[in-house]
Amino acid sequence: DQQVKQNSPSLSVQEGRISILNCDYTNSMFDYFLWYKKYPAEGPTFLISISSIKDKNEDGRFTVFLNKSAKHLSLHIVPSQPGDSAVYFCAASARTDGQNFVFGPGTRLSVLP
Amino acid sequence: KAGVTQTPRYLIKTRGQQVTLSCSPISGHRSVSWYQQTPGQGLQFLFEYFSETQRNKGNFPGRFSGRQFSNSRSEMNVSTLELGDSALYLCASSVAGTSLLGANVLTFGAGSRLTVL
Numbered sequence: 001d002q003q004v005k006q007n008s009p010s011l012s013v014q015e016g017r018i019s020i021l022n023c024d025y026t027n028s029m030f031d032y033f034l035w036y037k038k039y040p041a042e043g044p045t046f047l048i049s050i051s052s053i054k055d056k057n058e059d060g061r062f063t064v065f066l067n068k069s070a071k072h073l074s075l076h077i078v079p080s081q082p083g084d085s086a087v088y089f090c091a092a093s094a095r096t097d098g099q100n101f102v103f104g105p106g107t108r109l110s111v112l113p
Numbered sequence: 114k115a116g117v118t119q120t121p122r123y124l125i126k127t128r129g130q131q132v133t134l135s136c137s138p139i140s141g142h143r144s145v146s147w148y149q150q151t152p153g154q155g156l157q158f159l160f161e162y163f164s165e166t167q168r169n170k171g172n173f174p175g176r177f178s179g180r181q182f183s184n185s186r187s188e189m190n191v192s193t194l195e196l197g198d199s200a201l202y203l204c205a206s207s208v209a210g211t212s213l214l215g216a217n218v219l220t221f222g223a224g225s226r227l228t229v230l
Contacts, residue, residue, distance in 0.1 A: 004155070033216060043117070043221030044156070048227055086221065089155060091219075099146050099207060100169045103155035 003027045005091050013111050019077040019107050021089035026071065030092040034099035034101065035064060035075045037086040044089060048075070080111045115140065117222035119204050125228045131192040136224045138185050138206030144168075145187040146219060147179060150201040159202075162187055191227075199229045 005024045013019045023033075029074050031052040036044035050057040050064045050073065063076045077084055087108050091101040117198035118137040126132050138145050146169075147159040160172035179189040185206070191198055205219035 002147050006155075036221075041223070043119075043205075043223045046218050046220065051220060091156075099144055099163075099217065099219070100159045100171070101146075101156075102158065103148070105155040 002105070003030075004102045006088075006107045007088060008107050009105070010108040010110070011078045013109065015113050016079045017109055019075075019080045019084065019109055019111065021075040021088050021090075021109065022074060023073045023075075023104055025073075025092050025102075027092070027094065027102075029094035030102075031084070031095055032093050033064070033066065033073055034091045035062075035066075036039060036089045036091065037084075038089065038106070039086050044097055047088075050079075076107075082111050082113050085109055085111050105109040117128060117204055117206050117218075117220055119222035119225050121225060122223065123226050123228075125230060127230050128194055128196060130194050131190060132194060132227060133188055133190045134202055134204075136187045136189075136204030136225075138187070138221055142206035142208055142220070143185055144207045144217070145181055145185065146205045146207075147187070147189050148203045148205065149173075150203060150224070151197075151199070156203065159189065163220050166220075185209075194229045194230050199227060201226050 034049045035047040038044040048062045064091045066073045087106045089106045091103045144163045146161040148156040160209040165181045177194045181187045201224045203224045205221045207217040
């Protein structure tokens, strides 16, 4: 039973356009969400976070949107660059679970020049 | 500031053997978590240590264990290795435990890739 889902295993986007990566969760206790990107042979790198008290957080080209009623979050990358090509994971945790993050299966983003 | 260091980076074992993986967190980070990543799966939470105590545990058999030392360095051990244990094992550290805003951001190491033959 996947508590965090990323239903698109892969996504291709043209350089300069917007990339939108989606994530759905089922546990209503989740109140903190992170996005990571991962290159081959490297550990995941933190991108951006959002807590349930907000519905949007922005950091440079990256914006995360949280829709609590739909249990859905999305990561927007604008403009997309070839260096953004990586696997993107969303992760969720509940304050009561400490540092136990539940990760989604990941979406492989390819940004085409 | 040095990142999270994991050793060894690659190792090959045979079924039935045991393995110990090491993780040195970022200086000042007191929480260390371990995750397993296998092809087609997301990262699966193994356990988290904080101040030398296991604070949280994922849904893995007892063959998977860990510990944390007083300098926050951590080790995980897998005994009686099975083929399905082949995976990338990732260690992540964070500043402390939970805050009023929830959990803290994890900083990951590059991982230890274990192959069981």
